[in-house]
Amino acid sequence: MSRIDLVDLAHSYGGNSADESTYALKPISMTWRQGGAYALLGPSGCGKTTLLNLISGIIAPSRGKILFDGKDVTPLSTQKRNIAQVFQFPVIYDTMTVGQNLAFPLKNRGVPRRDIEVRVSEIAHLLDLTPHLNRKATRLTADAKQKISLGRGLVRSDVAAVLFDEPLTVIDPELKWQLRSKLKALHLELDLTMIYVTHDQTEALTFADTVVVMHDGRVVQSGTPAELFEKPAHTFVGYFIGSPGMNIMPAEVKGREARVNGRVISLKRSYDSLPAGAKIEIGVRPEFVDIAKPAPDLLAAQIERIDDLGRMRFARVRVGDVKFAARLRESFSSTDGKCGLIFDAAHVHVYADSRLVEGTP
Amino acid sequence: MSVTLEHVTRAVDGMETIRDVSLTLERGTLAVLLGPTLSGKTSIMRLLAGLDKPTTGRVLVDGKDVSGIDVRRRSVAMVYQQFINYPSLTVYENIASPLRVQGKPREEIEKRVAEAAKLLRLEPYLKRTPLQLSGGQQQRTAIARALVKGADLVLLDEPLANLDYKLREELRAELPRIFEASGAIFVYATTEPSEALLLGGRTVCMWEGKALQNGDTSKVYRHPETLRVAQVFSDPPLNLVGIEKKNGSVRYAGGVEAPATGLYQKIGDGAYRVGFRAHQLEIGKGVPGRHAFPATVSITEITGSESFVHLKRDSVNWVAVLHGVHEFEPGQTLDAVLDPDNIFVFDAADRLVASPGSM
Numbered sequence: 195m196s197r198i199d200l201v202d203l204a205h206s207y208g209g210n211s212a213d214e215s216t217y218a219l220k221p222i223s224m225t226w227r228q229g230g231a232y233a234l235l236g237p238s239g240c241g242k243t244t245l246l247n248l249i250s251g252i253i254a255p256s257r258g259k260i261l262f263d264g265k266d267v268t269p270l271s272t273q274k275r276n277i278a279q280v281f282q283f284p285v286i287y288d289t290m291t292v293g294q295n296l297a298f299p300l301k302n303r304g305v306p307r308r309d310i311e312v313r314v315s316e317i318a319h320l321l322d323l324t325p326h327l328n329r330k331a332t333r334l335t336a337d338a339k340q341k342i343s344l345g346r347g348l349v350r351s352d353v354a355a356v357l358f359d360e361p362l363t364v365i366d367p368e369l370k371w372q373l374r375s376k377l378k379a380l381h382l383e384l385d386l387t388m389i390y391v392t393h394d395q396t397e398a399l400t401f402a403d404t405v406v407v408m409h410d411g412r413v414v415q416s417g418t419p420a421e422l423f424e425k426p427a428h429t430f431v432g433y434f435i436g437s438p439g440m441n442i443m444p445a446e447v448k449g450r451e452a453r454v455n456g457r458v459i460s461l462k463r464s465y466d467s468l469p470a471g472a473k474i475e476i477g478v479r480p481e482f483v484d485i486a487k488p489a490p491d492l493l494a495a496q497i498e499r500i501d502d503l504g505r506m507r508f509a510r511v512r513v514g515d516v517k518f519a520a521r522l523r524e525s526f527s528s529t530d531g532k533c534g535l536i537f538d539a540a541h542v543h544v545y546a547d548s549r550l551v552e553g554t555p
Numbered sequence: 556m557s558v559t560l561e562h563v564t565r566a567v568d569g570m571e572t573i574r575d576v577s578l579t580l581e582r583g584t585l586a587v588l589l590g591p592t593l594s595g596k597t598s599i600m601r602l603l604a605g606l607d608k609p610t611t612g613r614v615l616v617d618g619k620d621v622s623g624i625d626v627r628r629r630s631v632a633m634v635y636q637q638f639i640n641y642p643s644l645t646v647y648e649n650i651a652s653p654l655r656v657q658g659k660p661r662e663e664i665e666k667r668v669a670e671a672a673k674l675l676r677l678e679p680y681l682k683r684t685p686l687q688l689s690g691g692q693q694q695r696t697a698i699a700r701a702l703v704k705g706a707d708l709v710l711l712d713e714p715l716a717n718l719d720y721k722l723r724e725e726l727r728a729e730l731p732r733i734f735e736a737s738g739a740i741f742v743y744a745t746t747e748p749s750e751a752l753l754l755g756g757r758t759v760c761m762w763e764g765k766a767l768q769n770g771d772t773s774k775v776y777r778h779p780e781t782l783r784v785a786q787v788f789s790d791p792p793l794n795l796v797g798i799e800k801k802n803g804s805v806r807y808a809g810g811v812e813a814p815a816t817g818l819y820q821k822i823g824d825g826a827y828r829v830g831f832r833a834h835q836l837e838i839g840k841g842v843p844g845r846h847a848f849p850a851t852v853s854i855t856e857i858t859g860s861e862s863f864v865h866l867k868r869d870s871v872n873w874v875a876v877l878h879g880v881h882e883f884e885p886g887q888t889l890d891a892v893l894d895p896d897n898i899f900v901f902d903a904a905d906r907l908v909a910s911p912g913s914m
Contacts, residue, residue: 238719
C-alpha cells in the first residue's frame, strides 16, 4: 500500500506535442492517499484510462513524474511498480482450479506455501468462492470468472495499489449489487489503495470515498459523493453526476437574485463581483426543484413528459427554450401540463464560464 | 401486421433454451424482453427474426405460419449490443446501405436517410466514417440503419449496454419518441428494470427460457404474478422475509411478531414469503402500525441523490434506499421498518397473493 503522487503529469499520444489542448491528459498534480478507495469517473475519451495506464506503467508519460511513497517510479515497469490490476473481462487460467488461480500471483512472487494457503482461503471466503476452490475454472460462468479475477487482483497484500478498469461491465445487475458492496467491504477489510475506473456514476459513487471526475483530459472535481452531488464545481460534474443530471440555464445574476425568463429566483448567497463578460448560468438539481400549480410569482413551465422510475417520478418540463427536470411528488397532478417551479434556494448554484462561483454569505 | 409465437420451444443439443413461449406482438407497439443473461432474450429475437427455427410450436406473421420461410424474405432489422457498421463507409452510406440493396431510387434514399439522421441527431456527422465517432454516435448510426430499412419488425438486443451511462440516459429518453414515429413492431431486450420502466410499452419477463409474465410494463412492475417476476423486475434486488400468519398475527422469520394489519388481512393462515423493494423499506421510524426489525448495517452506498443501506438481519441481507445523503457506520444497529400496506406477499407456490393497491 502506498501513497501515490502525480507531479505535473501529462500525456500526449502524438509524442511531445507543443499544443497542450491536444493532450489526452492535461498536466495534473494530485495525491492519492494510502489506503484510499478512489474512482476515476468520466465519459469515454475523457482521459481516465490514460491516467490509469500511466499509474500502472503500461504507458510512459510525455512529461511529469509519478511517486509511490515519495519514490520516483516513472521509469519502472508495471511489475516493478508492484501493482495489481483487474480488467473488464476475466483473465484466468482455465486449466487451473479456482484455488490455483487465486494462488498464482503469490506463487509467482515466491510467497511461502503456508502463507499462500492462509491468504487464498481468506480471499475466497470474502468473495464466497470457498465452495469452488477445488473446481476447474473452465466451466464457470462469466460472472464467477470475473469474481476470480477480482480475487486475483486482491490476493497480494503487499501491492502498492489495486487498479480496476471497468471490472463490473459484464456482470448482471443483481450480481453487480453484490460485488459492488463486496468490493467496498473488501476495501474496509484489506487496507489496500484502490483505484477504480468507470463511466458508470452509480458504480463510482457507491464504491469510492473520493470520486475524481474527468472531462476532456482534465480533472474537473475530486470529492466525496455527497460533495459532487451537492456542490458541483463545474457544470460538467452537475450534468454527469445524477440521473437526470443538474438543470443548467443562462441567467442574469445580481446580488441575491437570479433572473430567468423575467422571473426572479432567490439565491442563498450574494454574487456581487461576477467576472465581466463571462457566461453566467445557474444550476439546480432536479431533486431540489418542486413542481406546483402555476402561480404569478413562480417560474412558469410546461410538462412534456413524466418518467416513472418506479420508486420516484421525474417531470421533464420546458421553460422557454430550456429543458428542465424536476422531482414529481405523488400528490401532484395536472390536466394541461402547465406548472410553476419552486426552487430550494440553498441548492441553486451560480456558474461563470462553467465554473462554480462561491458567492458571499 | 402482427407476429405470434405459438407454444414455441427450442432445444439446442437437447438443452431447452426456450420453453413453451406464446407471445403476440402488434404493429406500432414496443415490447421489452426483461431478464438476466441467458434467460432466453436473444433466443426469442432469433426466433422472431427467423434466424432460428422452433423445435416445436409455430411462428406466425399475420396469422400465417412462417416457421420455414427464409429470413431474407422477412422484413426484419436487428441492432446488436456490439454495434456493427461498415468502417470504410461514411455515416451517410452506412445508413443508406439497406436502401441501396433494395435498389431504391436516389431521391428516396436521400429523403429517408435525412429523416433517420434527423431523428437520431446524426446530421452533423453524415460525412464522417464510424471510427471518427464516439460509441454512442456509432450505435445511433446502427439504429438509424435499422430504422431506414422500413422493416416491419425491429429487434434491439441490449442496444445501449456498451454505451456510457449518460449516453444511455439520453438515448433511452429518445427511443420512445423514435418508436412512436416509426410504426413498426419493436422488441427491446435488456437486463435492467429501470430501462424497462423508462421505455414503457409492455414487458415480457424472461427466466430460464420461459416468458413468466407479459403485460403493460407498469402493471408487471406493480403486480408481479410470481416471486421470480418480482425478483427479475427489482433493482436493487428484492428483499425477502418468511412469515407465518396465525390467529390474527404475523410472525416473521427471525422472530418479530405483529398484528396482521394491512395486506396481511387479505391472506389466510399459513406460511408465506414477503417481498419488498429497497424503497419499500424505511429506516428507524417507529410509526404505529409499522413493523420494525432490528438490523445491522453492513455498508452504505451513497450516490448523492440516494443512499443505499445494506442491512443484515437474521443472516439475511436487505437493501434500503433513502433519498439524499445518509451515512451509517458499518456494524451500527438500527430499525428497518416495513409498512404492512406496502409489501408483496407470495404463497407457498411463490404466487402473488397481495400487493399494494390490489385491495
